[in-house]
Amino acid sequence: MENRPISSQQFSALLFLLLIGSVLVYVPGITAAQSAWIAILAGAVIGIWVLYAVISLHEMFPGQRITQISTLVLGKVPGTILNILFLWSIFIFACGLLYDFYILLNFINPAIAVEVLCFIIILTCVYCLYQGLNIIGRLGELSVWISLIFLILGIGIALPLADFSNLKPLASAWKPLAAGTFFSADWPFAIVVVLGLFLPLVATIKEHTKQIYGWYLISALLLAILSAETLAILGPELSESTRFPLFLIYRLIGFGEFRRLELIFLFLWLISGITPIIILYQGLNFIVQDIFRLKDYIKLILPLGLVLGVFTLYMFPSDMLYDILENKYSPLFTFPVNFLYPTLLLLAAGIQKKRASSKSTPGSAPARPEKPSLPATRPR
């Protein structure tokens, strides 16, 4: 238990919160307009391959993180280069999530400066990480059901506002749909690659693989339903142009005198918003630890937190620049890295395993004639 602080149940909860929390602030695959929900389902298929590759790699190399497998399978130099690309990709995701989260908090409470909000989030994450990995698992386990209830409740009470004619025509053009699939596969689905860093810490993963895939599919389905509902209520144009479409929907909900129901859902945003940041932040700690071959990651928590916070402020000074860089340009880098990184490793590991087994199996190669053994006592 000491070596494996996260249970498979907690791991599944973290996977759910990683996927849901990453996209609560916008509609993924919105380039597909009214067909964004179809793009999400298609993107989930690509993401499931990434999850499969990561789990398969863990089964081939139990107890090793994906970054350690990389140098083991590909060699020190190519493996480290891939790890650096992976580090940058996860860093961009973490910056994007952090930015989204503090802008949302600033949207709710404009009196507090974004710099302060940014570092309040960072310090919360720092505190969580200093408590240990077990705490991250417990946080996931504790908040997954509450988040799920809030999510289903939100979908249910917003349903009367939906106008499903906004979802027509269905998949009218394949090109925007393909682009939407690409963008939704990038964020949130391909991000599951980061879980390859946590798998060695999970107990009894082999027996609970189905549970992990199950939670992945639940998340994908919920995201598709949530997106379809958002599009049905706001329409594709407003869904794209609004900064926080789901927040706007919860603002529109009300029963008679009861208004401002979005504040009830603040819990959902706070928990599911901060969990993916903690996961990615911890992922960055692991990657840097493996790149520099450090014994411990604890000393990296504060410096990486500072770098993450400052770089987010530095890289994205405005919403417009953020939209261009994070939502348009960065998927062209992050998706190939997050998709190809586990795929390449799985291929290389498969080839390596095949070669090793063909060498060791006597039936695969013509057997050498055995040397006649020497008699126990030589005749003189």
Place this chain on the structure above:
Amino acid sequence: MASVLYYILILFVLLFIFLALIPSLKQKAYYEILVATCLFLIGLSYGVDYALQSSILPNPNKFLAMFKPVYQAFSGFFEIK
């Protein structure tokens, strides 16, 4: 409001000294101190640059901006509005 970052940076320096530097020195983990300090100095220098609004240091978002022509070709092909 960027000047508020000075206080945050001071807080981080203190936290880094007490939570990372002193325990590492006691453990004589010099390589870990070196890596952590380098990372911390990168963060600190970018933080000061941000607070001063001077933009002396290279902006990491230039790396993302490199993908502009790729995105233009991509959006042109996939008819993204």
